[in-house]
Amino acid sequence: MPKHVVFIHGLWIHASAWKPWQALFEERGYTTSAPGWPGDLDTVEATRANPDGLNNQGIAEICHHYADILEALDEKPIVVGHSFGGLIAQELLANNLVEAAVAIDPAPIKGVKVLPFSQLKSGFPVLGNPANKSRTVALTEKQFKYAFGNAISDEESNALHAAHTIPGPGRPLFEDATANFVRNSPAAVNTHTAVRGPLLLTSGTEDHTVPRSVTLAVSKLYADNTSSVTEYHEYEGKGHSLTMDSGWGEVADDVLTWLASQGFGPRAE
Secondary structure, rough: OOOEEEEEEEOOOOOOOEEEEEEEHHHOOOEEEEOOOOOOOHHHHHHHHHHHHHHOOHHHHHHHHHHHHHHHOEEEEOOEEOHHHHHHHHHHHHHOOOEEEEEEEOOOOOHHHHHHHHHHHHHHHHOHHHHHHOOOOOHHHHHHHOOOOOEEEEEEHOOOOHHEEEEEEHHHHHHHHHHHOOOOOOOOOOOOOOOOEEEEEEEOOOOOOHEEEEEHHHHHHHOOOEEEEEEEEEOOOOOOOOOOOHHHHHHHHHHHHHHHHHHOOOOOO
């Protein structure tokens, strides 16, 4: 039976952005799905027109939403997440709901102390107004260019903004920003003692939203968990748009190679 891969999108991006990845993985022999966050509608246009279902959706709600989806599958899948989807992927892996996880430029988990200026600036459209915690916020072309498209041309960045962006709930950003000050933060992941499948963490060296130093700090949190595999891969010259811009295939091929190296080829038992 082919291995199933579940793709999880990040903040401000619709699940349909994963379609090229799904086509590639299915061509290689996997089955795939890319369910949206709770409150996402079927298309970019529909979600933009009616984003209220995303209001107040926090990290815990998103995790429980995907946990329910995964538990309805016939077997534990592999999960690939980008940005906040990468944080969710780590949560699902630590709770033994998936066999392996790939976290591409993941939002920081509790315990990460570094806060680069570019990360703060990328989140400011939401974090700059406390009222945004309970509502959705959309990125302008200019804001998207800084947060996602800084390593690509203006033309490509604007095209990605038009094709894939949706309003995103503010609550996950506020929860993540205060994670180190909240005892039972929903951004906490058991990095130390969880016996789990392998995890790949990745970073684009030019990422503004989740800078390289942040993902390296996440990787270090896993360093004392010697019972489980954690690897870190870096992509030179890539920004936060790396899963959907013209260079996405390089990242996808690397993920496929890594999965095969861990024994999770498309028909591995």
